[in-house]
Amino acid sequence: MQQLTLVKIGGKVLDHTDQLSKVLDTFTRLPGQKILIHGGGKTGGQIAQRLGIEAPMIGGRRITSPEMLQVALMVYGGLMNRQLVAEIARRGGRALGLTGADLDVIRAHKRPVGEIDYGLAGDIDRVNAEALSDLLDRNIIPVMAPLTHDGQGQMLNTNADTIAATVASALAASFQTRLVFVFERPGVLTDPDDDGSLVSHLTFEKAEAYKTSGVIAGGMLPKLHNAFGALRAGVKEVIIGQAHATDFNGTTITLS
Amino acid sequence: MQQLTLVKIGGKVLDHTDQLSKVLDTFTRLPGQKILIHGGGKTGGQIAQRLGIEAPMIGGRRITSPEMLQVALMVYGGLMNRQLVAEIARRGGRALGLTGADLDVIRAHKRPVGEIDYGLAGDIDRVNAEALSDLLDRNIIPVMAPLTHDGQGQMLNTNADTIAATVASALAASFQTRLVFVFERPGVLTDPDDDGSLVSHLTFEKAEAYKTSGVIAGGMLPKLHNAFGALRAGVKEVIIGQAHATDFNGTTITLS
Numbered sequence: 001m002q003q004l005t006l007v008k009i010g011g012k013v014l015d016h017t018d019q020l021s022k023v024l025d026t027f028t029r030l031p032g033q034k035i036l037i038h039g040g041g042k043t044g045g046q047i048a049q050r051l052g053i054e055a056p057m058i059g060g061r062r063i064t065s066p067e068m069l070q071v072a073l074m075v076y077g078g079l080m081n082r083q084l085v086a087e088i089a090r091r092g093g094r095a096l097g098l099t100g101a102d103l104d105v106i107r108a109h110k111r112p113v114g115e116i117d118y119g120l121a122g123d124i125d126r127v128n129a130e131a132l133s134d135l136l137d138r139n140i141i142p143v144m145a146p147l148t149h150d151g152q153g154q155m156l157n158t159n160a161d162t163i164a165a166t167v168a169s170a171l172a173a174s175f176q177t178r179l180v181f182v183f184e185r186p187g188v189l190t191d192p193d194d195d196g197s198l199v200s201h202l203t204f205e206k207a208e209a210y211k212t213s214g215v216i217a218g219g220m221l222p223k224l225h226n227a228f229g230a231l232r233a234g235v236k237e238v239i240i241g242q243a244h245a246t247d248f249n250g251t252t253i254t255l256s
Numbered sequence: 257m258q259q260l261t262l263v264k265i266g267g268k269v270l271d272h273t274d275q276l277s278k279v280l281d282t283f284t285r286l287p288g289q290k291i292l293i294h295g296g297g298k299t300g301g302q303i304a305q306r307l308g309i310e311a312p313m314i315g316g317r318r319i320t321s322p323e324m325l326q327v328a329l330m331v332y333g334g335l336m337n338r339q340l341v342a343e344i345a346r347r348g349g350r351a352l353g354l355t356g357a358d359l360d361v362i363r364a365h366k367r368p369v370g371e372i373d374y375g376l377a378g379d380i381d382r383v384n385a386e387a388l389s390d391l392l393d394r395n396i397i398p399v400m401a402p403l404t405h406d407g408q409g410q411m412l413n414t415n416a417d418t419i420a421a422t423v424a425s426a427l428a429a430s431f432q433t434r435l436v437f438v439f440e441r442p443g444v445l446t447d448p449d450d451d452g453s454l455v456s457h458l459t460f461e462k463a464e465a466y467k468t469s470g471v472i473a474g475g476m477l478p479k480l481h482n483a484f485g486a487l488r489a490g491v492k493e494v495i496i497g498q499a500h501a502t503d504f505n506g507t508t509i510t511l512s
Contacts, residue, residue, distance in 0.1 A: 047330070051306050070335060074303070078334015079326060082403065082411060086357040090409035096358045101342040103352055103396065138390075140359065147338065153346035155338060 003032030004136065004175035007248065008164035012184040014041035014080065019243075023182055024084075026243040028091040033136040033175065035167065036095075037144045038084060039160035044075040056119075064119040064157040072147060072157050081145040088141060095141045100148030101155060103131040106163065108148035108156050122148040122156025124163070127170035136175070165226035172234030179230050180239045180248040181223055187241040187250030190215050202253045204228055224253070231255045259288030260392065260431035263504065264420035268440040270297035270336065275499075279438055280340075282499040284347040289392040289431065291423065292351075293400045294340060295416035300331040312375075320375040320413040328403060328413050337401040344397060351397045356404030357411060359387040362419065364404035364412050378404040378412025380419070383426035392431070421482035428490030435486050436495045436504040437479055443497040443506030446471050458509045460484055480509070487511045 007027050013019050027036060048055055048071045056063040064072070081097040088095035100106030100122075108122030135142055144167070146160040161181065168179040190210075191197040199206075207224055210216040216224065220240075227238040231254065241250015263283050269275050283292060304311055304327045312319040320328070337353040344351035356362030356378075364378030391398055400423070402416040417437065424435040446466075447453040455462075463480055466472040472480065476496075483494040487510065497506015 047307070050308070051303070073338050074330035074334040076334075077338045078330040078332075082329050082333045082355050082357060085355070086405045086411050087409050089357050089360055089405060089407065094359055097353070097355070099338050099341070099353070101338060101345050101351070101353075103350060104345055134394075149342045149345060151345060153343050155342050 001174075001176045002136075003178070004034065004171060005030050005032060005178045005180060005248075006035045006037060006164055006168045006171075007180045007182060008037040008039070008160055009182045010039040010160065011041040013182050014038060015043075021087075023243045024087050024091060026246070026248065028088055028093045028141075029246065033139070033141075035132070035136075035142045035144065036084065036088070037146075037160050037164040037167065038076070038080060039146055040072070040076055041080065043079065044071055047071055047075050058116050061116060061118065063117070064121045066120065069120045069155060069157055073155060076145045077147050077155075081143060084143050088143065093141045094139055095143050096135060097143045097145065099145050099155065100158070103135075104128055104149075104151070105131050105142075105144075106148040106158070106167075107151050108158055109150055110154070110156060120154070120156050122150065122158045124148060124158060124166050127167050129170040129174065132167065132171060133174050136171075161223060161226050165230040168230045168235045169233030172230075172236075177235045178237050178239065179227070179235050180241070181227070182248065183240050183242060183250065185242075187239075188216065188220065199251050202251050203256050204231075205256070207253075227253050228255070257430075257432045258392075259434070260290065260427060261286050261288060261434045261436060261504075262291045262293060262420055262424045262427075263436045263438060264293040264295070264416055265438045266295040266416065267297040269438050270294060271299075277343075279499045280343050280347060282502070282504065284344055284349045284397075285502065289395070291388070291392075291398045291400065292340065292344070293402075293416050293420040293423070294332070294336060295402055296328070296332055297336065299335065300327055303327055303331050314372050317372060317374065319373070320377045322376065325376045325411060325413055329411060332401045333403050333411075337399060340399050344399065349397045350395055351399050352391060353399045353401065355401050355411065356414070359391075360384050360405075360407070361387050361398075361400075362404040362414070362423075363407050364414055365406055366410070366412060376410070376412050378406065378414045380404060380414060380422050383423050385426040385430065388423065388427060389430050392427075417479060417482050421486040424486045424491045425489030428486075428492075433491045434493050434495065435483070435491050436497070437483070438504065439496050439498060439506065441498075443495075444472065444476065455507050458507050459512050460487075461512070463509075483509050484511070 085095040238253040341351040494509040
């Protein structure tokens with residue numbers, strides 16, 4: 001089975017040219033097949049503000065209004081995705097920018113309205129693993145924006161961590177799959193003020209204990225939820241960490 | 257040899273939802289392989305204006321400043337390209353949005369500075385016909401934005417008519433290639449005020465005579481220049497016209 005590494009980069013990395021450059025250097029040099037998944041970053045909010053578009057929030061949650069979806073299409077689907085592709089091409093990689101609509105790779109539906117109407121937020125129905133495997137077999141590097149479609153012509157906004165975990169899960173049967181969440185810290189820390197407190201290996205049991213004791217909290221919780229979901233679906237390991245010279249290192253997460 | 261139709265749509269069509277919808281219906285139903293190439297439209301200028309970015313002009317020519325390139329990446333490479341892909345997907349087509357950087361399909365260089373510095377405008381060096389043929393052979397419909405790259409990480413702005421003609425020329429050796437420029441009028445007219453004056457067939461000789469007599473002038477001249485260039489490169493026919501129920505019709509252009 002061929003090796004596949006999925007690397008997810010978010011706002012913190014995308015907003016810093018030097019960090020991004022290091023990540024792309026390491027990413028392009030990785031052996032085996034690879035997929036880059038990118039989130040947003042400050043630029044989306046900045047462009048929305050300059051366009052006079054307000055990012056609506058309900059109960060502390062971001063809502064994807066039609067105007068905010070247009071901003072996401074412009075900034076994530078256009079500016080960022082196209083520049084990432086050009087940067088990988090510069091490094092000799094054969095990159096291909098994708099949203100869920102391209103080759104119908106990710107079909108989603110508008111999140112059902114419950115207590116909150118999240119607007120044009122998409123929950124994933126299925127990943128077209130065949131189309132993605134086909135690209136990977138041809139040494140193409142998919143670069144995935146946090147956008148999906150519903151098959152009826154409507155684009156939808158989907159969280160990049162979720163896309164990364166769901167795509168990794170869908171490909172785990174065909175590849176030796178590894179999922180990397182690039183993080184602004186060296187990995188999971190037991191003391192947020194001490195980089196030396198890095199947890200080098202995290203199992204489900206250990207993670208539950210850390211959650212109970214409050215060592216792991218906040219934004220790390222959904223990341224770990226996605227990580228264990230991917231591991232249960234057959235992904236070999238999940239890494240939360242940073243780019244080093246030849247690979248991504250940090251906290252390695254396995255089921256047991 | 258398989259049939260290939262390249263259809264180029266510009267601003268006039270992109271700005272009218274009903275016209276665009278008709279073009280996409282006809283396009284998706286065409287037999288054989290196909291490629292859609294799209295230009296800009298009013299949205300680019302509108303977004304630039306809302307962002308407070310001025311589109312610089314020198315001697316009546318548009319200059320691609322770094323800010324305008326960002327707008328092109330957002331609006332043409334993001335908003336428009338992604339929505340066109342989703343619209344074709346809705347019609348059952350397997351579409352794939354591309355800029356020149358994706359799979360390195362169009363390599364270009366910044367236009368050399370002569371009397372005018374056009375800024376980040378790209379003149380095409382080469383089309384990756386192999387990568388495009390490979391997609392077409394898999395029944396994938398490339399949807400091409402008017403953006404190229406220089407292989408050094410720099411995206412560039414390239415005219416969509418030029419992309420259409422150059423890509424058609426590059427594929428003419430592998431496919432029975434037909435190039436359609438979708439137009440706001442029924443085709444080339446001898447009397448601009450009378451749709452009944454449509455020239456149904458135009459040869460190089462006839463076009464030269466019309467140019468001399470002034471019947472063909474203005475924006476039609478670069479279109480015809482691109483058309484005859486493509487025909488000389490082996491493209492079977494060029495059509496300047498509109499979407500009808502089952503095909504695009506208007507003025508058919510051949511060398512002789």
